[in-house]
Amino acid sequence: MQNLLFIVNDSPYGGEKTFNALRFAINLQEDHGKEVNIKVFSFSDSILSGIAGQNPNEGSNVQQLIDILVAQGAEVKLCTSCVKARGLLEAKLIDGVTLGTLADVSEWTLWADKVLTF
Numbered sequence: 001m002q003n004l005l006f007i008v009n010d011s012p013y014g015g016e017k018t019f020n021a022l023r024f025a026i027n028l029q030e031d032h033g034k035e036v037n038i039k040v041f042s043f044s045d046s047i048l049s050g051i052a053g054q055n056p057n058e059g060s061n062v063q064q065l066i067d068i069l070v071a072q073g074a075e076v077k078l079c080t081s082c083v084k085a086r087g088l089l090e091a092k093l094i095d096g097v098t099l100g101t102l103a104d105v106s107e108w109t110l111w112a113d114k115v116l117t118f
Contacts, residue, residue, distance in 0.1 A: 001034075003039075004025070006040045021118035050097040053092065066094050
């Protein structure tokens with residue numbers, strides 16, 4: 001069993017890093033199923049990925065990717081400090097997404113066999 005931590009930092013709709021990180025995680029889960037455990041921690045502007053109700057005009061819908069990952073059993077957390085800094089503590093999160101702390105991502109880093117950053 002491989003434990004994989006994805007740390008994402010970029011805005012979900014300002015570029016493709018967050019989109020690529022999430023679709024890579026989905027692909028690993030689909031191709032290797034029970035051979036991988038996946039966790040995703042979002043810092044900085046990538047916390048916007050976990051806010052419910054976004055409807056991008058064109059391109060990739062990151063919320064759909066998060067929904068798939070959560071349905072596959074991945075844990076997804078948003079940095080609480082980053083959410084607070086952007087005035088989004090009252091925002092509704094995507095079902096299955098929770099707020100996390102540096103203690104959480106530190107614990108996940110020690111848990112992980114591999115840490116991938118985007």
